[in-house]
Amino acid sequence: MSNLFSDQFFKDYKEEFINHFVEQSKERNDCILSEGTIRTLATNIYDALFFSVSIEKFKKLVRNALDSHVDFIVCLTKSSMLLIKDYIDYILKNSLSFENLKELVEYTEKFLVEAEEVYSVHIEKLRKEVNNLKKEKDKEVGEAFTRIFTLLKDKEVPIMLITFYKEVPVSCKALIDNVLESRIFVSFETCSYMKAFYDSSFIYLKITNAPKPIKAKKVDIFPEKKTIILEDFSFEEIPQERRKFVRVEPEEKFVVTVVKDKYSIKGIVADISIGGIGVFFKTKPELSLGDKVEVNFILKGTPLSIEGEVRYVIKQGEVYRVGIEFKLQPKQEEIIAEYVMQRQFEILKELKMM
Template identity: 30%
Template sequence: MDYLNDIFSSLLKVNSFFTDYKKTFTENFVLYFRKTAKQKIPEIRIKSLADNLYEELFLFKNNPLDELYSLGLKMYETKVDIRAVLSKVFMIMAKEFLEYLIEEDKDIIYLKNFISLIETYLSTLDKANVDYIDSLQDKLVEIVEEKKADETESIIDILKVKKENIKVIDYFFEVPVVCKSKLIRTEGRNVFLDVSSCINKIFEKNHYVFIKVENLSKSIECRVKEIDYSRGVLILTDFEYAPIPQEKRRYIRVRLDKKLPVVLIKNSTEVKGIIDDISVGGIGVFLTDTHNLKTGDTVDIIFVLDGYTVNVLGQIRYISPSGRTTRIGIKFLSLSARDEEIIGEFATKRQFEILRKLRQL
């Protein structure tokens, strides 16, 4: 408050300007408020607001920042950008204050102090805006959490009814594995399933899997909280309705178990990476340096598959950081019949290799 007191003390020496300016302030405030506010508010209320606000800001008696902050919050709640209104009004006021100082042959320090004052006022409104947005985000998080809690309860109720026919789906190197399970019990938001009849031990703690139950059109995504293969018990949590991404794919996609180098070329710049998965539709690639590649870029793709060199045009569909590397999804744009045959045969052969590994688990 000390710095405000110093500014107030200074501006009180030119108080005649502020005493005479109230009417002009109110007129300008009403003008820009009407341009900014979407709601139709009676002019008498806008004038009253302007008068009260002027007295708070320019009588230089009390600290107005708390009142200004509260006003900012209320205005933002009613969808009025009070900062935009006051920015215009303050700019006009600063211009006319400068003219007053010139006419009265006053020192430039008064203008500097006035500018510092309105910057403080606008900063206070900025803080109110940030706090208002934060409060909206907190409310949104609360709503989402409530919705998720309701959704979880609904899913658990369904699983209690469908307890004898619950299919848990996981993906092993992109190959779907379906485990038929039975409900043992529920505890809070955790579901205990009997998976003793599943021949493949593919579930891993904290990995996400999917559930399908009879006569339910939606699939359910959930997290593996614990897995006890010796007792055949799978504990799932964090339930929500979600589509299974792999089911939307047009082509068989398989992950590779060995590093397969790939070169991406954009505008004569070569970027080297490793192929993570592949299908006739495209590839997933890990890069240590993206070299300014962007989503939507078209690149030449070169890699060798079973002794055959594939050279094809592709489009980057997504870029996703993954630890120290970056994963890029690329869609093939111009596969030749021979390229498609080679990649299709490789994907099929790789799928059988994965199935053999599954049987060994």
């Protein structure tokens, strides 16, 4: 480094830098330090960078600040940019060489890069700490579930297994046969709909007096033994139970035309209830949350034209799924309600015959 920082500018500018730093910190809502502490921090940074010219001392300041949960990188960057701006004015006013400016910019870039590297190391350290805490928490939760399941096994308390087949809820009573580390082996009692569990990735358990249902990942199922293996447990509400209306998947996927003003697009039904309809589209539809639309389709030979409102538009694999809430007329509600009920019986009958 040349004698750049022996320039009178840097001796006179110290207070200005500190004031800029303090002002920048005030604009940040996450700053929890007092103004006096911020001024001290800014003073130490300026001294390290422009008086002692010690990058190592500067990096130590950054590490100490981050360890104390103080992130001043944004304040430092903005204050440094203001310093460069004011130094340009100083050069022009005093007809000085622009080589000094080049050297200052290179030096500023260097210490900002060093600060970002320290910051990255700190973030990685925090990430590892969070992961370790999560592992410890997961271990504690896993041990708690093991104790619960062991007690249920020893007392031979029945549990309820729940899954969904073509959007229709299916439940079967079961007993826990074995608890092995993080897994449980569950045997079905009399269950007419056991085959609904074959293709389920996740299954819910309902236990008497439990605060919530327990979501579990299905590891394997042995139909001949009427046994299923489950793991990865967590207390979670069953999403389908939060719905106001029962949905069903139609046996035959019929075409649905959605109209918004002069725009229309054809899709294929995903599921339907008296509350609304899910529709799959091959291409992204020109629809947004809250759009008022008209939904046209034929249900069991009856043409229906229903007012609706778009509730969501999401990408699902290779297609787009749109959820539309119905605003039904009494006759339309009667038609769809009858269809949904009939379809539920068909699905349950289909399960029994599988």
